[in-house]
Amino acid sequence: MLEYIIKRILNAGVVLLVVITLTFCLMHAIPGGPFTTEKNLPPQVMANIEARYKLNDPLPKQYADYLVNMAHGDLGPSFKYQGRSVNDIIKESFPVSFHLGLDSIFLAILIGIPAGVFAALKRNKWQDRVINFCTTLGVAVPSFVLAALFIEVFALKLGLLPAAMWNGWKSQILPALALAGMPMAFITRLTRSSMLDVLGQDYIKTAKAKGLSAMTVLWKHALPNSLIPVVTYIGPMAAGILTGSFVIETIFAIPGLGRYFVTSIYNRDYTVILGVTIFYSALIIFMNMLVDLVYPLLDPRIKLGKKEN
Amino acid sequence: MAELAKIDFEPLVRSAEHIQAENGEAALGYWQDAWIRLKRDKVAMLGLGTIIFLLIVAIFGPMLSSVSYADQTLAAANQGPSAAHWFGTDNLGRDLFIRVLYGARISLSIGIVASLLNFLIGVTYGGIAGFMGGRVDRIMMNIVDVLYSIPVLLYVILLMVVLKPGLTNIFIALGIGYWLQMARIVRGQILSMKEQEFVLAARTIGASRRRILIKHLIPNAIGAIVVTLSLCIPDAIFTEAFLSFIGLGVSAPMASWGVLASEGVTSLKAYPFQLFFPAIAISVTMLAFNFLSDGLRDVLDPKMRR
Numbered sequence: 295m296l297e298y299i300i301k302r303i304l305n306a307g308v309v310l311l312v313v314i315t316l317t318f319c320l321m322h323a324i325p326g327g328p329f330t331t332e333k334n335l336p337p338q339v340m341a342n343i344e345a346r347y348k349l350n351d352p353l354p355k356q357y358a359d360y361l362v363n364m365a366h367g368d369l370g371p372s373f374k375y376q377g378r379s380v381n382d383i384i385k386e387s388f389p390v391s392f393h394l395g396l397d398s399i400f401l402a403i404l405i406g407i408p409a410g411v412f413a414a415l416k417r418n419k420w421q422d423r424v425i426n427f428c429t430t431l432g433v434a435v436p437s438f439v440l441a442a443l444f445i446e447v448f449a450l451k452l453g454l455l456p457a458a459m460w461n462g463w464k465s466q467i468l469p470a471l472a473l474a475g476m477p478m479a480f481i482t483r484l485t486r487s488s489m490l491d492v493l494g495q496d497y498i499k500t501a502k503a504k505g506l507s508a509m510t511v512l513w514k515h516a517l518p519n520s521l522i523p524v525v526t527y528i529g530p531m532a533a534g535i536l537t538g539s540f541v542i543e544t545i546f547a548i549p550g551l552g553r554y555f556v557t558s559i560y561n562r563d564y565t566v567i568l569g570v571t572i573f574y575s576a577l578i579i580f581m582n583m584l585v586d587l588v589y590p591l592l593d594p595r596i597k598l599g600k601k602e603n
Numbered sequence: 604m605a606e607l608a609k610i611d612f613e614p615l616v617r618s619a620e621h622i623q624a625e626n627g628e629a630a631l632g633y634w635q636d637a638w639i640r641l642k643r644d645k646v647a648m649l650g651l652g653t654i655i656f657l658l659i660v661a662i663f664g665p666m667l668s669s670v671s672y673a674d675q676t677l678a679a680a681n682q683g684p685s686a687a688h689w690f691g692t693d694n695l696g697r698d699l700f701i702r703v704l705y706g707a708r709i710s711l712s713i714g715i716v717a718s719l720l721n722f723l724i725g726v727t728y729g730g731i732a733g734f735m736g737g738r739v740d741r742i743m744m745n746i747v748d749v750l751y752s753i754p755v756l757l758y759v760i761l762l763m764v765v766l767k768p769g770l771t772n773i774f775i776a777l778g779i780g781y782w783l784q785m786a787r788i789v790r791g792q793i794l795s796m797k798e799q800e801f802v803l804a805a806r807t808i809g810a811s812r813r814r815i816l817i818k819h820l821i822p823n824a825i826g827a828i829v830v831t832l833s834l835c836i837p838d839a840i841f842t843e844a845f846l847s848f849i850g851l852g853v854s855a856p857m858a859s860w861g862v863l864a865s866e867g868v869t870s871l872k873a874y875p876f877q878l879f880f881p882a883i884a885i886s887v888t889m890l891a892f893n894f895l896s897d898g899l900r901d902v903l904d905p906k907m908r909r
Contacts, residue, residue, distance in 0.1 A: 309752045316758065320765050434889035436841060438848055438864060439882040442871050450872065457872075533754045541848055545868060556849045559764060567764055571757045578754045 299587060306583040313575045317568050318360050322353070324564060369569030374561050380569030383554060388573075390460060391543065391550035395535045397470035402477040402531070407524070409478075410485025411517065417490065425482060432479025437538050441472035441545045458547040469546040473538050477531045484527055489520040522593045529582040536574050637826075640902045647898020653891035661707035668701050690880040693866060702858055703880050709859040710840050710888070713773055717839035718832045720778030725785025726821060726828060732786070733793030734816050744790065747783050755780045759842065763851040770853050773846065777839050785831050792824035826903035833896035837889045844885055860885045 344350045351359070363370065369380035413425040448468060449457035456465045492498065493516055501511045539552035547553070551570060558566035641647055684690055690699035732743035759780045766772040796802065797820060805815050821828075840860075846852050847861030848868075858866075860881045867878025 305749075306752075309749050312749055313753055316753075317761065320761050324765050430890065430893060431886075434837075434893055435886045436844055436864070436882075436889075438868060439878070439886065442868055442875075442878050442882070445871065446875055533756070537754070537756045537845070541845065544849070559760070560850050562764070564764070567761065571761055574757055575754055579752055582752055 298590075302583055302586050306579050309579050310576060313579070314361065314364050314572060315357075317572055318357055321564060321568055364572070369572065370565045372558075372563060372566050374558070374563040374566070380566055380573075383566060384551060384570070384573055387549060387551040387554050390548060391536075391539050391552050394466065394469060394473065394539060394543070394548065394550060395532075397466055398474035398477070398535055399531065401470055401474040402481055405474075406478045406481030407485050407521070410482040411489055411512070411520075413482065413486045414489035414493065414520075415512075422486075425486075429479040429482045432475050432482075435475070437472050437475055438541045438545060440475045441469070441542055444468045444472055445545070458545075460546075460548045460550075465546075469542050469548060472545075473535055473542045476538070477527075477534060480527060480531070481524055484524050485520060488523045489516065492516050492520040522589075525585060525589055525592060529578065529585045532581045533578045536578065637902045641898055644898040644901065646894045647902075650891040650894030650898065653887065654895060657707055657888060657891070658711065660704060661711050664704035665701065665708065668698075668704075684876060690876070693877055697856075699863075699877065699880055702863055703860070703884050706858050706860040706863050706881060707884065707888075709770065709853060709857060710843060710861070710885070713770075713777070713843045713859065714836035714840040714892075716774050717777040717781060718835040720774065721782045721785050721835050722828070722832060724778065725782035725831075726789050728782065729786035729789030729791075730793055730816055730821055733790035734797060734812070734820065736794070736797075740790070740794075744787075747786055751783050751787075755783075756842065756845070759846070760849070760851060763846055768846075768851050768854055770857070773843055773853065776846075777842060780842075781835060781838065785828070785835070788827050788831050789821070789824055792827050793820050796820055796823055829903055830896060830900045833892060833899050837892035837896075840885070840888060840892075860888075 341350075367381070369384070372378045372380055372383060375383070409425055413422045416422045445457045445468065448455045455468050457468075459465055498511060498516055501515045502508075506515075536552070539550060540556050541552075542548070543550045543553035544556050555567070555570045557563075558570070641651075690703055693699055693702070728743065728747075732740045732747075735743075759776045762776040762779065763772060766775065793816075802815060802819060805819050810818070843852060843859055844861030844864060847859055848865040850865075852862050852865075853859050863881035864878055864885065867874075867881060870877050
């Protein structure tokens with residue numbers, strides 16, 4: 295067990311190192327370097343900037359400095375917003391994104407799992423078909439379309455909820471729903487298929503044969519095991535919700551890190567783009583590692599250190 | 604007992620093919636059989652029909668029109684759908700119907716080229732790793748595992764920032780980003796097949812390793828490859844729409860569906876139809892490919908079915 299944990303942590307470390315190296319290489323692949331703008335700066339100013347950000351050091355030294363900075367959790371300064379560091383920006387705006395992300399994860403789980411269980415119980419009946427139709431739509435419709443649709447219907451036509459901004463719980467409903475659409479559909483599908491898998495197994499027959507009520511069999515015996523595969527989806531879901539938030543926050547004008555990221559892409563604020571990419575990558579790598587560590591605890595059938603297939 | 608149809612013996616199809624792998628007709632039989640079974644799947648056929656329709660419309664649609672996707676008529680800006688402009692016009696008076704048709708060309712070609720790249724890189728890489736086995740396989744797959752834990756979309760974004768937006772660069776970014784899954788699946792398939800008798804037989808005849816890999820192993824993994832490809836196309840279209848949305852798509856006046864949708868969102872409150880049509884186009888395409896790939900998976904790769 296200990297060996298497995300150490301291996302997983304080391305693995306996450308390697309991935310993180312690759313990520314940092316990749317971003318470093320990409321930053322230096324930008325023609326003219328990250329501080330070239332459309333306006334031609336006087337050479338003296340350019341030299342000053344380069345000196346300030348140590349861009350004229352030899353590459354290996356820059357790389358080493360970069361690694362050391364990363365190890366200290368320092369993502370560097372923003373180029374467009376003078377006097378602010380990438381860390382400041384993340385500290386300021388990530389809590390909003392985090393809040394929105396949690397909202398949508400809760401929504402996806404609270405609606406997705408019951409819907410999946412229900413569909414499995416009503417297999418091939420019309421209820422199952424309706425749910426199946428909805429999940430197919432959920433996978434096929436991009437989140438920005440969903441968002442636009444929600445704004446059109448609930449905010450503009452019906453006037454029930456605010457169309458944008460971030461104040462109060464009412465303004466959180468639409469963006470969280472739009473962001474939760476795809477993961478919700480996925481969780482429903484996953485729960486349905488694994489529930490069907492579990493319901494066909496012998497120990498469920500045993501439980502029924504013992505005379506347990508259908509409800510006890512479902513909640514105590516079938517559901518916990520059928521949720522195991524859903525846990526593996528947490529990693530990809532976190533990644534999907536993070537990247538999804540770029541679009542959703544932009545549409546709903548939510549002052550989160552996602553919108554900041556998109557703005558910095560438009561502004562070509564390279565240091566912010568790189569910093570946020572590393573920050574988000576680290577977050578996702580961490581989530582994946584956590585899932586890998588928790589998964590064997592939930593499912594003793596999976597041998598540690600070995601892949602399922 | 605009713606008469607047994609061929610479909611009652613699904614596993615036999617594969618093994619029959621193995622026995623007669625050298626026979627061209629038998630290989631055809633695999634596809635014929637798959638096609639017959641696919642035709643029974645109404646949803647998959649609906650998907651296939653939609654895709655063919657989209658392809659025809661994308662190729663020939665813009666040719667038949669006298670207006671081009673870039674023609675501006677400022678006097679006719681932001682008009683709703685009418686007989687003259689079926690989908691209305693955008694803020695520069697460009698005909699949205701033509702732009703959606705033209706967008707189909709770009710979005711579909713992105714999907715197709717991305718999957719071709721995915722095919723080339725993934726099949727080569729996975730094929731070599733699986734076939735060589737041992738240390739080569741371990742190293743190659745470790746690399747894939749590491750890359751796999753990196754959130755691809757973030758790096759596609761980063762790549763697009765560095766490369767500057769444009770069609771070719773989208774191809775490159777998607778090609779670099781999306782071959783991992785394919786490599787894993789092909790490698791798994793090859794690994795499970797390479798100890799089987801037909802490979803031994805080929806080796807006994809003196810076929811070179813290259814020949815065994817290309818002529819014997821990969822054709823037998825084609826089911827899983829096709830299924831993975833059919834999943835990759837909508838993924839690429841989706842990613843492109845996403846990239847366009849955050850300003851990293853193809854450059855104006857060219858427009859993919861993603862670009863059109865993102866333009867539509869900015870004018871959503873005043874002219875919802877400008878978002879509506881490209882959004883429908885994206886969703887219908889995604890649905891069609893989802894339907895088709897579900898059907899293909901059932902037909903070509905019964906092992907993947909759950």
